[in-house]
Amino acid sequence: MKKLIKTKLREFLKYLEDIRGYSDLTIKSYDESITEALLSIEVLEEKNHILLNLMPYRIKISSLNSKTISKKLSAIRSFTEYLNDNEMRVILRGDDSIKVAKTLPKPISHAHIIEALSFAEPEERVVVTLLYTLGLRISELTSLELKDVSSEWVRVIGKGSKQRDVPLLAQSKKALDEYLSKSVRKKFVFEKNGEKLSENSLRYIVIKVFKRVGLKVSPHQLRHSFASQLLNGNAPIADVSELLGHSSMATTQIYTKLGSALKQQNYNMAHPLSGVKE
Structure with a gap:
């Protein structure tokens, strides 16, 4: 399934260039953000849709500043909207706002x-x-x-x-x-x-x-x-x-x-x- 999504990503990037008229720098940013995310996102095939669980990826990027995180997640949302507009029903999980506790118990090695x-x-x-x-x-x-x-x-x-x-x-x-x-x-x-x-x-x-x-x-x-x-x-x-x-x-x-x-x-x-x- 991830192979299919990667194929769709290439189509999405071409759509951004040909239809939306995005700059090369912006398209490169979308490509890097989504490609990086796909390495961590859990892709699950449900009966009537594909579920993308963002939680593993959100944990991975949690140490980044809020502006960078927002930018990366925005690229994923845009890609998901494109998939849904092009005959693929995709649902995002873990896309809601999460409050992280200020203090966490430190694990022991x-x-x-x-x-x-x-x-x-x-x-x-x-x-x-x-x-x-x-x-x-x-x-x-x-x-x-x-x-x-x-x-x-x-x-x-x-x-x-x-x-x-x-x-x-x-x-x-x-x-x-x-x-x-x-x-x-x-x-x-x-x-x-x-x-x-x-x-x-x-x-x-x-x-x-x-x-x-x-x-x-x-x-x-x-x-x-x-x-x-x-x-x-x-x-x-x-x-x-x-x-x-x-x-x-x-x-x-x-x-x-x-x-x-x-x-x-x-x-x-x-x-x-x-x-x-x-």
Whole structure:
């Protein structure tokens, strides 16, 4: 489909020259902006139309000044209007105005997480690993039940009791199995005296693990690191949004303001721990 759109782009540029009478410099600007955007935009073929998801591209150019961003998006809108006027039904997604939070939790680098894990006790290791490889909220981790963990997936109960399934990496499963084999649990993955560990208890574990390597880290930063690593690894923002349990991709865009291009990949290809060797 992108090949067809590129063909249409050449037609559009000729239209700007022959019909609209645009200057060579303006046409070059349109060409560069649209060509650049097509490298990141997700193109989806729906039943009756083509959907262009601008969100990955908007994340990529988010660090530019507002005037430049507006100019680039205007070129895409003009091209879309041309396509719709020439027997192609195209709908833009992610073209609305998005307010980005002034402050964002800083992700922790993969190298720092691995370093901290090397000094962690079995329980500490599992807590950090699950937060990092499942992208859980601390409230979701404390409520995680044994019955919701399978060999390849974890069923997470998120906000509003909304369920989502997140892939469980083989390395995470191994660490979890080793931890669970040490004692008998009744219901929850993290228990003490038959009761689930509190959020504060799990939060303290995370703080303690990273303090050993001179870092101050919160559980939410590990969730942010999960999202950042997946997006940097070219996972589609729609997939990351679903894995995080967000109700809309706009929330994911705010949560994961990044400067990297996004392309379609699956979870295991995107997450760095999937390639770690013992």
